[in-house]
Amino acid sequence: MASVVLSEPEKLYIVHGVQEDLRVDGRGCEDYRCAEVETDVVSNTSGSARVKLGHTDILVGVKAEMGTPKLEKPDEGYLEFFVDCSANATPEFEGRGGEELGTEIANTLYRVFSSESSVDLKSLCINPREHCWVLYVDVLLLECGGNLFDAISIAVKAALFNTRIPKVRVLEDEEGSKEIELSDDPYDCIRLNVDDVPCIVTLSKIGYRHVVDATLQEEACSLASLLISVTSKGALTSMKKVGKGSLDPESIFEMMETGKRVGKSLHIALQKILDEEESLGTSRQKVGFLG
Amino acid sequence: MPLDHRRVRGPEESQPPELWAAAGEVPVEGEEGEDKDAAPRDPCDLRPLFARAGLLSQAEGSAYVELGGGTKVLCAAWGPREAAEPGAAAPAGTGRLLCEFRRAPFAGRGARWRPGSASEREAEREAAAALQEALEPAVRLARYPRARLAVSALLLQDGGSALAAAISAASLALADAGVEMYDLAVGCALCRSPGPAAAWMLQPGEPEERRAVARLTVALLPALNQVSAVLGGGQGSSPDAWVQALRLGLDGCHRLYPVLRQSLLRAARRRDATAAAAATAATA
């Protein structure tokens, strides 16, 4: 991961600031940075979103392709995650350098979405045991300025919200052979219900307190963070400790409580932006990377 | 068209038989009668744990951990070596801990794992990363600047709670190798079965783990009361439920700790005895 080198006094300054609930950029411990969310930025995907959280810049594209259902779940479609840590973010990711981090993030996403209720997979099934939609969620990391996991989960949720899957009909002829017919109308499509899609909240332990949405500098001061995924209803679907250090059990409990609170408000804010964008419809001025 | 006579021509479309078996009937649980003990199981029950340190002569430190459910993990550790590429990855002044996790090809039941497949390697790498994260806080890496320590865990049989057993075994092996540590990292796994009122269970067996809707692995440094690993996911539930699960898991770690300590002491005594015997033999 892109890393910054901080001197001891710099670290001390950040740690003392956090102790006073005043961070280097003026935020409190439970405040997120200003986030920009835009959906439908890549037109040849089923759904896409770009999220800019401080200097962290994420582009997510969702592609729906037809596949065969998994053996264990013959009447469900499934999601596939892939994270590309492109060399854009830092030269260290050139070639295969970003693969390790990419698979780590992808594994985390699989765990976050392991809950059955997060996305209605049954609606992705076309024809039990034979055909289903496979949603390829491809994350492209363009710039990393701390708090990758949260930004990625926000972008994934926004992209899933934006995803439109064409409606198909299964036609069966007399001999029992099935034919799949794609709807001609491009507006005739299924939307996913993303109400239960969780967002990740990363809480970094700095000194005796924990902060959300740490910048790269703050991440350098933190020895251990707790990553939890929260749904809009406040339910936890996964948790993970990351980093070299260890955590006190009591502080883990506190962090979970904070995470739930922050996660809920994060969901509300995100949903509001998404609904606003949705209501503008085609009249919306697309900004993309030109803004 | 030239016909290939060596090839048996099968039907163009085929489906694996498992498909039909799974859909046809209600799955018969517990072919070996496992469902009987599954229902009345006390959620706080720990499986019997057997641990032995210092059993491999080639490795500097080694440990073997076996859980009642059939999980068997063998771990070996190698003390500080000069790092191959100085200054890479780890910040100057601290050592590096390299972890490896392997599943034996016969570890799983049935043909669930194709050895050497991409998904298996992926899973192994993920487990290795989790192992590293759990062990790093326990090892005094600052005492080994510019050096690397290596731990290798081999899962011989997966009977559930494999990662937790691997964490315990790896920290035992490191301690057995004489690596300076703050404490042993003790791992413990939990899972929750489907159903609204289902409680979290400690150290699930393999069938329980497969059925579970949520899983959690925790690692604790009991003497310092520090949590070194939390890794879990599954069906969403309120934070309070997860807190309860965590408490249960940490309590389990505390209860496992004496067993691991005992095995370490026994290994040290055994080593002393053999050293003394060798010394007397030399003088005689």
Place this chain on the structure above:
Amino acid sequence: MAAPELLSDEGYRADGRRPAELRKVRARMGVFAQADGSAYIEQGNTKALAVVYGPHEMRGSRSKALPDRALVNCQYSMATFSTGERRRRPHGDRQAGELALHLKQTFEAAILTHLYPRSQIDIYVQILQADGGNYCACVNAATLAVMDAGIPMRDYVCACSAGLAEDTPLADRSPEEAAGGPRLVLALLPASGQIALLQLSARLHQERLEAALEAAGQACRALHAVLDRVVRDRLREVTALLGD
């Protein structure tokens, strides 16, 4: 011939352009704050990002350092969702390696590499959405990014593709026009008229080469005007910020 008509009787192409007309170009410099230089370009529906790091010390093995000039290091990748069919990996395939090499050759010709001996300049380009002319979009984006990084160049490098419909050359081919027919990619240093890269695929009659080359050159010069305006706008913006 059963091939679709590339030019209508009135002399328009399938997407309504005239033969020498480019697709709409929009670009922006300085997209990312952490990179030394970055740029984004849209040419029609093709969207590309370029990021430049450097010049900096050699990364990795120092033995690759060149004693008299800077090493230009390029990577070309395409987002997995950029194409109609999902790609399995963003880079590392043969085509990406080849295009990265072309990019390197193009920019070695344009950057004043002798000013930075024993150092390295990284150019990373990323196709976000592919709709024909990917390589050209990458070159144009990379030019802007290199300028954004403040690395001295001989000239802009502008790249454009050209094809032929019967005997009328078509500038900036769209993917529909790409099916069959000769294809010419030209990277030009417009001020001096020097060619940094010329690539020709499929068969083309010798007599028509001149016309196609001329069309591609024209298109490159037109692109140069657009890019130049982007750079000047950006410069004005930055100096205005500095002035306050």
